Amino acid sequence: MQDTTLTWRKSSRSGAAGHCVEIAEVPAAVLVRDSKDVAGPVLAFGNGDWAGFIAGIRSGEFDRPGR
Template sequence: MRALDDQWRTSTRSGGNGACVEARYTDHSAQVRDSKDRQGPVLSFSPSAWTSFVDALKR
């Protein structure tokens, strides 16, 4: 898990077609939201769950 970085970021691999998610790191979680609905729901993941997810994507 990265250090605290509460700024929302869009993946550098997103295609710019509007079908993107944004992520940020907080003190105790990684959070994800829909870039088209920034006021909408935010999903929160524990550090271990987020790391497992990212590692699985890399494989």
């Protein structure tokens, strides 16, 4: 998605290696793309789904054992 009106941002915790995702917020969704492939595919999450995803991250729901 190459919409120049979108403001894409990545986490302040992103490393210098470039293994990052970027997000852009629109009224009904949060868009996610690979920072190394800005012309590539974009995932769209509804606001409720995004909030649930962030809550899962914060609670450790997606943590991998041994990491």
